[in-house]
Amino acid sequence: MSAFLKASFAFIQVILYITGVFTADVNINYGGEKYVQQEITSPMAIVENGASDFVIVSPDNADETILTAVNELQTYIEKISGAKLKIVSESEATPETKAIIIGETALENGVAEIDRDSIFADGFMLFSDGNHLFISGANSRGTLYGVYTFLEEYLGVRWFTPELEVVPENKNIVIDSSINRVVEPSFSIRRNDTLGTNDAHRARTKMNVSFWSEATEYGGALTYVLWDVTLDKLVPDDLIKEHPNYFATTAEGTKTRDHVCLSNPEVLEVAVENARKAILECETGAKYIHIGQKDNTNYCKCDKCEELYEKYGSVSAPTILFTNAFADALDDEFPDFTFTFYAYNETDRPPTDLSLRCNSNVIPVLCGLHKACRSHPLTECGSKDGNETFENLFGSPEPTIHKDFENWTKIADRTYIYDYTINFINTAQFFSNFEYMQSTMKYMHDIGITGYVYNCGDGHIAAFNELRNYLLCKLQWDVNCDVEYHMIDFLKAYYGEEAAPYIKQIIDIQTAQTKVSAHAFDFDWHYQAGFYPMNVAVALDGLWEKALTADITEEQLFNVETANLSWEYFKANQFLDKYTILNPFRHKRIEELYDSMLEHGITKVSGFQEIPKKEDISFMQRPYNWG
Numbered sequence: 001m002s003a004f005l006k007a008s009f010a011f012i013q014v015i016l017y018i019t020g021v022f023t024a025d026v027n028i029n030y031g032g033e034k035y036v037q038q039e040i041t042s043p044m045a046i047v048e049n050g051a052s053d054f055v056i057v058s059p060d061n062a063d064e065t066i067l068t069a070v071n072e073l074q075t076y077i078e079k080i081s082g083a084k085l086k087i088v089s090e091s092e093a094t095p096e097t098k099a100i101i102i103g104e105t106a107l108e109n110g111v112a113e114i115d116r117d118s119i120f121a122d123g124f125m126l127f128s129d130g131n132h133l134f135i136s137g138a139n140s141r142g143t144l145y146g147v148y149t150f151l152e153e154y155l156g157v158r159w160f161t162p163e164l165e166v167v168p169e170n171k172n173i174v175i176d177s178s179i180n181r182v183v184e185p186s187f188s189i190r191r192n193d194t195l196g197t198n199d200a201h202r203a204r205t206k207m208n209v210s211f212w213s214e215a216t217e218y219g220g221a222l223t224y225v226l227w228d229v230t231l232d233k234l235v236p237d238d239l240i241k242e243h244p245n246y247f248a249t250t251a252e253g254t255k256t257r258d259h260v261c262l263s264n265p266e267v268l269e270v271a272v273e274n275a276r277k278a279i280l281e282c283e284t285g286a287k288y289i290h291i292g293q294k295d296n297t298n299y300c301k302c303d304k305c306e307e308l309y310e311k312y313g314s315v316s317a318p319t320i321l322f323t324n325a326f327a328d329a330l331d332d333e334f335p336d337f338t339f340t341f342y343a344y345n346e347t348d349r350p351p352t353d354l355s356l357r358c359n360s361n362v363i364p365v366l367c368g369l370h371k372a373c374r375s376h377p378l379t380e381c382g383s384k385d386g387n388e389t390f391e392n393l394f395g396s397p398e399p400t401i402h403k404d405f406e407n408w409t410k411i412a413d414r415t416y417i418y419d420y421t422i423n424f425i426n427t428a429q430f431f432s433n434f435e436y437m438q439s440t441m442k443y444m445h446d447i448g449i450t451g452y453v454y455n456c457g458d459g460h461i462a463a464f465n466e467l468r469n470y471l472l473c474k475l476q477w478d479v480n481c482d483v484e485y486h487m488i489d490f491l492k493a494y495y496g497e498e499a500a501p502y503i504k505q506i507i508d509i510q511t512a513q514t515k516v517s518a519h520a521f522d523f524d525w526h527y528q529a530g531f532y533p534m535n536v537a538v539a540l541d542g543l544w545e546k547a548l549t550a551d552i553t554e555e556q557l558f559n560v561e562t563a564n565l566s567w568e569y570f571k572a573n574q575f576l577d578k579y580t581i582l583n584p585f586r587h588k589r590i591e592e593l594y595d596s597m598l599e600h601g602i603t604k605v606s607g608f609q610e611i612p613k614k615e616d617i618s619f620m621q622r623p624y625n626w627g
Contacts, residue, residue, distance in 0.1 A: 166493050
């Protein structure tokens with residue numbers, strides 16, 4: 001069957017859903033394994049009636065991270081129970097001391113078998129025997145993560161956002177006396193900076209990438225000498241005046257600063273020298289440096305580059321060869337460095353000749369998910385071709401992205417995903433990716449992806465983005481986590497116990513409706529967030545009204561109001577409800593929407609520019625024109 005006929009059948013199905021002839025199934029499976037509460041079969045009381053005979057033991061040679069772990073544990077136990085456990089050193093304690101023992105100490109000898117060499121980096125062991133609780137990681141950061149996991153999973157502490165912390169109050173802290181768990185992360189590299197993040201929140205959510213902050217107090221973090229678009233720093237644009245051959249050749253034979261000619265050996269020399277200088281001047285102790293092209297597709301079309309494209313079957317070939325040579329040139333002087341490069345836009349596809357491999361210290365950062373449909377499974381639905389064609393909007397593109405990822409893992413020892421799950425054109429609008437976050441990330445893990453870097457939480461106030469960031473942290477640590485459990489946990493705290501069920505129903509409906517009537521891409525127009533029959537739109541209005549009038553705190557109400565603006569924004573763009581073109585006061589309602597967005601901190605409706613001043617807006621236009 002032709003792509004056009006497939007799209008036609010899909011379009012007919014969409015019409016049936018829009019008109020209400022078909023109804024979308026709102027029983028969404030968000031994925032993961034069912035959450036199991038930690039059981040207590042043999043009680044071990046750490047605090048009773050606000051008092052404790054336990055101490056916290058710190059190693060004699062405790063580093064800065066272990067000291068953070070010890071102090072965080074003491075602080076939160078006191079917040080929960082009122083009991084401030086004494087901190088003692090390893091040499092002050094005896095095997096008979098009732099203690100929570102943090103990190104590697106002699107006290108574990110003959111009591112807890114902790115094989116640190118077999119625990120994956122950042123992983124840890126929790127072990128209790130009735131008188132002791134050992135929390136110890138493969139490294140100091142793993143130990144700190146062990147403390148945070150203990151506080152969260154056993155004592156009920158939550159860090160939902162950098163500002164929203166939930167600490168239960170209980171004069172009694174009782175755990176099981178026979179805990180014996182090794183906990184390890186799904187991805188070795190994890191980054192997810194939500195709005196307002198800091199080193200503490202990053203550690204508490206077990207994210208170990210900050211790009212720029214060393215965060216030594218919280219176990220350190222992966223930092224870069226140069227990150228993101230870097231070729232303009234390694235090969236400065238102004239060199240085009242004297243060395244035009246350093247830069248990309250266009251199809252017309254002219255030179256452009258849009259890209260660098262990576263097949264030119266002189267370019268390698270310039271880049272290596274500038275990289276050496278940047279490394280030596282870097283004061284953060286960073287051990288990573290990145291090769292990143294500018295954000296366009298005007299790649300070099302010189303004869304040499306074209307020859308490499310043809311030979312290896314991909315535009316990415318010169319980038320791989322260049323980064324390998326770049327790493328070789330710097331490896332002797334900086335042997336502990338790692339070199340990453342973007343597989344993005346024209347370079348996102350791996351070579352068809354898989355004999356072209358990345359060096360062991362070279363890591364591709366795969367950006368192909370920005371082309372992927374987020375409302376259908378990655379392995380079943382394909383990528384956006386960049387054109388608003390009938391087939392693209394309503395058909396089922398070939399699922400090629402996941403195969404590309406598989407082939408990248410075949411030619412690199414380590415691979416990182418660079419993800420940005422947000423609709424850049426309409427950040428103020430609901431983005432339907434919750435259902436398949438877990439299955440996508442589990443697929444990545446299962447094919448051997450080793451790192452997951454998410455880059456759209458910071459700086460974007462978008463519909464349910466705080467929830468999205470929280471869930472992504474959970475999934476980056478454990479791809480099998482129970483997404484719905486963590487979702488409901490977040491909704492209750494962030495929106496309030498009484499409003500949470502209504503918000504959950506709203507997310508379910510919007511997720512279901514998008515799935516049956518549209519694709520969800522990172523660059524979608526205002527109408528591509530699902531199509532709603534009148535009865536479903538009315539039902540959503542009713543749910544929002546119930547959430548807005550629920551018995552919740554002022555802060556939670558503000559959060560509900562902010563989320564509700566995503567639905568109002570959608571309706572205003574679609575001429576629905578009070579925004580209908582038949583309403584003579586439509587422009588007034590849109591002006592009220594504008595005012596409310598600013599009052600709730602929403603200064604963008606797209607990821608590219610601030611909302612203009614009121615005097616520069618015609619409120620007869622749809623709100624998506626503001627961006």
